[in-house]
Amino acid sequence: MPWTQRLWVYDLLTNKHFTLKQNPLRRADLDDFVAAYRPGNRDKREASERWKSFSYNEIIARDKANLDITWLRDESLEDLDNLPSPDVLAREIVEDLAAALAEFEAVAAALEERLSSNA
CATH class of the missing domain: 1.20.5 (Single alpha-helices involved in coiled-coils or other helix-helix interfaces)
Incomplete structure (x- = not known):
């Protein structure tokens, strides 16, 4: 039996394109995660566009049970003509x-x- 029933994942990077100079990561960029995390009330967590949970069975069903989990579509990959x-x-x-x-x-x-x- 696994120690945890659900793994919560937050996708901070998709469509954000942080850079060191022009678009550095700022504390405000983490506000949505901090609000969703709810360390003292994990049972009250709710999924959102960037915050999602996966069951133990969903994870072990993945190829080699890897944790490279994505579900958002990267818009930059759709518009390759405008690179x-x-x-x-x-x-x-x-x-x-x-x-x-x-x-x-x-x-x-x-x-x-x-x-x-x-x-």
């Missing part, structure tokens, strides 16, 4: 990678500083 040009996409990727590298550099510098001050 940005490759140079725009490449520039966005470079900007995202540069921002991520800067974040990692800041973490590495903070760790080095912490280690040197403890020595």
Whole structure:
């Protein structure tokens, strides 16, 4: 017998397209999830467009019981003719990678500083 009867899944990403610079994830983007989660009243959870539960049997019936669960249609995949040009996409990727590298550099510098001050 499984420990849980239902697995609740929230789809935050479909049709949201978060990026580090132009559309970063903000606390307000999580408000719907926080309202739906109801940690103290799990029995009062209600499914919505992005919040859905799956039974144990539904999950084990999936191919290899994987948890790569999607049910929303990604609108960006329907309109492939309106994708940005490759140079725009490449520039966005470079900007995202540069921002991520800067974040990692800041973490590495903070760790080095912490280690040197403890020595």
